[in-house]
Amino acid sequence: xxxxxxxxxxxxxxxxxxxxxxxxxxxxxxxxxxxxxxxxxxxxxxxxxxxxxxxxxxxxxxxxxxxxxxxxxxxxxxxxxxxxxxxxxxxxxxxxxxxxxxxxxxxxxxxxxxxxxxxxxxxxxxxxxxxxxxxxxxxxxxxxxxxxxxxxxxxxxxxxxxxxxxxxxxxxxxxxxxxxxxxxxxxxxxxxxxxxxxxxxxxxxxxxxxxxxxxxxxxxxxxxxxxxxxxxxxxxxxxxxxxxxxxxxxxxxxxxxxxxxxxxxxxxxxxxxxxxxxxxxxxxxxxxxxxxxxxxxxxxxxxxxxxxxxxxxxxxxxxxxxxxxxxxxxxxxxxxxxxxxxxxxxxxxxxxxxxxxxxxxxxxxxxxxxxxxxxxxxxxxxxxxxxxxxxxxxxxxxxxxxxxxxxxxxxxxxxxxxxxxxxxxxxxxxxxxxxxxxxxxxxxxxxxxxxxxxxxxxxxxxxxxxxxxxxxxxxxxxxxxxxxxxxxxxxxxxxxxxxxxxxxxxxxxxxxxxxxxxxxxxxxxxxxxxxxxxxxxxxxxxxxxxxxxxxxxxxxxxxxxxxxxxxxxxxx
Amino acid sequence: xxxxxxxxxxxxxxxxxxxxxxxxxxxxxxxxxxxxxxxxxxxxxxxxxxxxxxxxxxxxxxxxxxxxxxxxxxxxxxxxxxxxxxxxxxxxxxxxxxxxxxxxxxxxxxxxxxxxxxxxxxxxxxxxxxxxxxxxxxxxxxxxxxxxxxxxxxxxxxxxxxxxxxxxxxxxxxxxxxxxxxxxxxxxxxxxxxxxxxxxxxxxxxxxxxxxxxxxxxxxxxxxxxxxxxxxxxxxxxxxxxxxxxxxxxxxxxxxx
Numbered sequence: 001x002x003x004x005x006x007x008x009x010x011x012x013x014x015x016x017x018x019x020x021x022x023x024x025x026x027x028x029x030x031x032x033x034x035x036x037x038x039x040x041x042x043x044x045x046x047x048x049x050x051x052x053x054x055x056x057x058x059x060x061x062x063x064x065x066x067x068x069x070x071x072x073x074x075x076x077x078x079x080x081x082x083x084x085x086x087x088x089x090x091x092x093x094x095x096x097x098x099x100x101x102x103x104x105x106x107x108x109x110x111x112x113x114x115x116x117x118x119x120x121x122x123x124x125x126x127x128x129x130x131x132x133x134x135x136x137x138x139x140x141x142x143x144x145x146x147x148x149x150x151x152x153x154x155x156x157x158x159x160x161x162x163x164x165x166x167x168x169x170x171x172x173x174x175x176x177x178x179x180x181x182x183x184x185x186x187x188x189x190x191x192x193x194x195x196x197x198x199x200x201x202x203x204x205x206x207x208x209x210x211x212x213x214x215x216x217x218x219x220x221x222x223x224x225x226x227x228x229x230x231x232x233x234x235x236x237x238x239x240x241x242x243x244x245x246x247x248x249x250x251x252x253x254x255x256x257x258x259x260x261x262x263x264x265x266x267x268x269x270x271x272x273x274x275x276x277x278x279x280x281x282x283x284x285x286x287x288x289x290x291x292x293x294x295x296x297x298x299x300x301x302x303x304x305x306x307x308x309x310x311x312x313x314x315x316x317x318x319x320x321x322x323x324x325x326x327x328x329x330x331x332x333x334x335x336x337x338x339x340x341x342x343x344x345x346x347x348x349x350x351x352x353x354x355x356x357x358x359x360x361x362x363x364x365x366x367x368x369x370x371x372x373x374x375x376x377x378x379x380x381x382x383x384x385x386x387x388x389x390x391x392x393x394x395x396x397x398x399x400x401x402x403x404x405x406x407x408x409x410x411x412x413x414x415x416x417x418x419x420x421x422x423x424x425x426x427x428x429x430x431x432x433x434x435x436x437x438x439x440x441x442x443x444x445x446x447x448x449x450x451x452x453x454x455x456x457x458x459x460x461x462x463x464x465x466x467x468x469x470x471x472x473x474x475x476x477x478x479x480x481x482x483x484x485x486x487x488x489x490x491x492x493x494x495x496x497x498x499x500x501x502x503x504x505x506x507x508x509x510x511x512x513x514x515x516x517x518x519x520x521x522x523x524x525x526x527x528x529x530x531x532x533x534x535x536x537x538x539x540x541x542x543x544x545x546x547x548x549x550x551x552x553x554x555x556x557x558x559x560x561x562x563x564x565x566x567x568x569x570x571x572x
Numbered sequence: 573x574x575x576x577x578x579x580x581x582x583x584x585x586x587x588x589x590x591x592x593x594x595x596x597x598x599x600x601x602x603x604x605x606x607x608x609x610x611x612x613x614x615x616x617x618x619x620x621x622x623x624x625x626x627x628x629x630x631x632x633x634x635x636x637x638x639x640x641x642x643x644x645x646x647x648x649x650x651x652x653x654x655x656x657x658x659x660x661x662x663x664x665x666x667x668x669x670x671x672x673x674x675x676x677x678x679x680x681x682x683x684x685x686x687x688x689x690x691x692x693x694x695x696x697x698x699x700x701x702x703x704x705x706x707x708x709x710x711x712x713x714x715x716x717x718x719x720x721x722x723x724x725x726x727x728x729x730x731x732x733x734x735x736x737x738x739x740x741x742x743x744x745x746x747x748x749x750x751x752x753x754x755x756x757x758x759x760x761x762x763x764x765x766x767x768x769x770x771x772x773x774x775x776x777x778x779x780x781x782x783x784x785x786x787x788x789x790x791x792x793x794x795x796x797x798x799x800x801x802x803x804x805x806x807x808x809x810x811x812x813x814x815x816x817x818x819x820x821x822x823x824x825x826x827x828x829x
Contacts, residue, residue: 260754261769267751274747278740339827397667403826419669427592429599434592441588442669446581470599 031058032124032132034066036117036139037102043109043143045217048078051139053119055093055101059127063094064101067120074115074143074220080105111210112145112219113169148213151221153187161223172224175200182207182225200227293366300367300549329495329526330376330399334408337369337394337550368394369405370550376543381527383537383558385565386547392530395547396497399528416494419443432467432474432482439486453489461485488516496520497528534562582675589679590686593654608687613694616642620698623759633790636702640789641758641782643691647717648724648778649749651684655728656735656742659825666826673822677728685721699789707792713785719807720781726807726814733821736828756782777806 037052055064070077072086080103081089093101118138125131150166157179161171175182182198184207196208207223369391376382386392397403401414426435436457440450458464461481471479498517521527521540531537537544537558544561546554548568554561598607619642620635658676659666666673699706734741756778762770773779780803784795794800 260760260765263754264751264769267747267754271744271747271751274744278738278744282738282740393667397826402667404823427596429596430592434595438588438592441581441585442665442671444581444669446577447584 031056032126032134033137034064034119034122034124034134035137036119038139040139041141043107043141045109045112045143045146048106048108051105051107051117051141053091053103053105055096055122055124055134057099057124057126059099061093061096061099061101062125062127062129063092063096064122064124066091066093066103066122068105069118069120070107071115074109074111074113075107075117075141076110078106078108109141109143110218112143112149112217113221115141115143117141145219146213146215146217148215149191149211149217149219151186151188151191151193151209151211154209154221154223155185155187156223156225157183158185169219169221170224171222172226174226174228177202177228179227182223184209184223186211200225202227202229297366327378328375329378329380329412330528331411332372332374332376332395332399332408333411335369335372335395335398335405335410336367336407337391337398337403338406339366339368367550369398369547371408372547372550372552373408374545374552374555376526376528378526379524380543381521381529381541383529383531383541383544384547385532385534385537385544385562387532387569390548391550392547396528396530400497412495417497418490418495419497426471426479426483428472429470431470432463435471435482436467436486439483443487445490457482457485457489460489484513484516488513488520495526495528498530534566538562582672585671585675586679586682589676590683593680593683594686608690609693612643612646612691613697616694616698620702633702633704636699636704636790637761637786638759639695639698640786641756643688643695644717644720644782644785645753645756645758645778646691647684647688648720650687651681651721651724652727652731653745654680654683655724656731656745658728659732659736673825674729674818677725677732677818681721681725681728684724685717688717704789705792707788709788709792709794712794713788716781716784716788716803719803720778722807722811723777723781726810726812729814729818733818733825736825752776752778755779758782777803777810780806 034053034055037054041049041051043049053066053068055061055066067084068081068089068091070087070089077083077086077089081091084090089105091103091105093103116138118136121136122134123131124134144167152166153164154161154171156173157175161173164171180200182200182205184195184198186193186195186209192212194210194212196206196210198207199205203226205225205227207225209221209223210218211221212218372391372395384392384395394403398405399410399412400417400419426439430438436454437447437450441447445453458467461478461484463478463482463485466474466478471482474482518540529537529541541558544554544556544558545552546561546565554564594605594608598604601607603610616639619638623634623638655677658680659673662676665671666676731741731745755773755776757773762773762779762783765773780799784799784803787793787795795803
């Protein structure tokens with residue numbers, strides 16, 4: 001039941017987010033509009049300039065009936081549409097059959113300054129046959145003024161306009177309701193300036209100031225003077241240009257932000273969903289694993305009970321035989337290694353959380369090593385034998401210090417230990433030479449040491465002339481020869497650990513390598529060999545340890561231990 | 573072996589591991605290591621072509637604006653993604669060799685740093701192409717990279733540890749990165765946002781680093797003190813936290829592997 005409710009929540013959330021997401025998309029899809037090719041234009045006096053007018057529809061545009069308004073004094077219409085009257089051009093698009101219609105108009109600026117070009121509300125017929133009226137759109141045109149046209153100040157009733165600078169051609173100001181006429185003066189006085197009517201009616205009045213320089217180029221400043229109506233009625237109309245640009249900008253921002261929010265919401269939602277799924281799978285998998293382990297643990301317990309008696313006997317016999325002459329090198333004392341695993345599965349995230357808080361999570365312990373103790377004396381060659389997964393490599397890791405045991409301790413000088421491994425970290429895409437350095441670095445050689453011994457390594461591996469070749473192209477024998485050569489080039493360490501290395505290359509090389517290993521072994525160092533081949537251990541070791549399922553089954557003479565191991569293998 | 577020799581050895585190992593990563597990346601190609609510079613250069617060229625038309629109005633020199641974010645983001649994702657899988661990838665090495673585990677994470681992050689170096693060569697070319705004037709403030713850039721590196725390292729430690737226990741982290745993280753990328757204002761101007769989203773982005777550590785670099789490169793000014801402090805705090809805290817998590821779980825990781 002609980003699961004069902006969870007599912008319902010998830011589905012609800014999914015639908016909810018989808019509605020939000022696609023709802024927004026729909027709102028954006030209503031896209032009949034008119035616009036200009038650019039956000040604003042900069043033209044020059046007395047030259048022909050283009051301005052593109054566009055009509056758009058999301059579905060196929062059928063027709064659009066556009067009227068374009070402009071200031072006939074400042075701009076002279078040149079071509080592109082059909083001139084209705086000065087200041088008004090008609091452009092008609094029919095049977096367009098595409099999403100966008102574009103028409104290029106051409107104007108010649110005659111007076112410098114700033115002016116607006118406007119597309120009036122346009123009826124657009126879209127592919128569905130609907131007629132939609134677009135909003136009217138304006139665009140600013142800036143025409144830089146020629147030298148000698150610029151003013152240095154404008155005064156209205158003796159007061160300078162706010163924020164005057166020569167390139168800004170439009171100013172907005174307010175006057176009291178009782179002022180019926182403005183008195184406009186300009187500086188410098190020697191500029192030829194023509195001022196339009198200064199009579200003020202209530203509301204917004206345009207006063208145009210047109211200046212002319214010696215060459216006859218003209219520029220225009222515009223004052224928007226708002227004569228207030230009365231104290232009670234403060235509502236004003238602002239110049240249309242600022243209104244249009246303001247709304248345009250907010251529209252832009254809002255849509256971008258909402259898209260971003262939508263994307264984020266959907267992503268967060270996905271993330272949550274993925275996390276939920278992951279946790280669910282994890283819980284299920286853990287349940288299975290735990291079941292498996294419990295069975296294994298039971299089996300192991302059985303095995304331990306049987307072997308306990310046997311082991312003690314062997315150990316005692318062996319201890320009697322060897323009364324120590326040489327100092328201890330490695331002392332392993334009661335080492336137990338436990339891996340913690342969680343028991344008693346929680347079925348939902350909620351439950352998991354509650355248990356964690358209440359500290360009710362119980363763990364099952366999996367023993368990789370169970371109370372293992374043995375001594376290794378200086379100069380001994382010890383073989384560790386056992387089937388796969390019985391804890392051989394765990395004991396090696398504990399001895400070399402890579403793992404810390406749960407209980408017990410290992411007494412050994414770790415600086416003396418050298419692990420001999422073959423081809424660790426070989427990269428087949430690199431050349432033999434590069435691999436010598438890489439592999440050497442990993443197993444602990446310094447750069448200087450490798451430089452010095454490089455020739456020896458190549459010679460021993462019999463790979464002269466192949467070192468600049470990629471290892472990818474080596475035969476497997478060549479790879480292991482190189483690995484062996486790198487690993488054994490070092491001076492014999494005091495404690496040497498060999499993890500399955502004694503069967504490398506062809507017959508000839510094997511002899512060579514065995515001789516090398518023997519040389520190292522008989523150089524007086526203590527050697528630990530891990531292998532599951534009994535012959536290796538019989539031939540080389542002075543002592544053998546058999547570890548089975550975490551329990552030490554036997555320790556002593558290699559021949560006896562190997563015989564016992566083989567017997568068990570045949571039986572099992 | 574003395575401490576100093578030990579460290580020297582570790583640095584040698586990191587260098588070798590890094591050179592392996594870089595060599596093998598282009599091992600089968602004809603141009604080889606040249607791709608390390610060519611690849612970022614070409615992708616930057618493409619990006620600049622596309623993005624020089626976008627957001628023209630609200631950001632001047634948008635390609636450079638974008639590329640500042642792009643190279644740092646690439647380094648961050650490169651470092652964390654690679655560091656995440658490093659322990660699992662180098663499983664055999666970990667078991668067989670007596671090396672501190674940190675080395676593997678460090679090597680991957682260092683690889684990302686070297687790759688950033690190559691990208692910077694390409695970036696320098698772009699700066700020249702787009703006519704950005706060199707300024708003294710640019711000398712401050714290594715500081716930003718250093719703290720971003722610390723931040724990535726901390727993340728790398730956490731992710732590497734987590735990935736050993738849950739393979740799902742990899743996929744989860746890629747989704748998370750997409751989300752993070754949108755929150756880092758890499759390809760849009762932050763000025764166009766308001767409210768909660770803006771707050772989220774400004775608190776976002778990666779955005780801090782990117783924004784810092786942009787101020788250095790585009791405006792030739794040192795970022796404000798508050799931002800520098802935030803960068804340092806993010807970097808140092810993330811590094812310490814990551815390292816703590818990594819240390820704490822070290823033994824468990826070895827058991828699991």
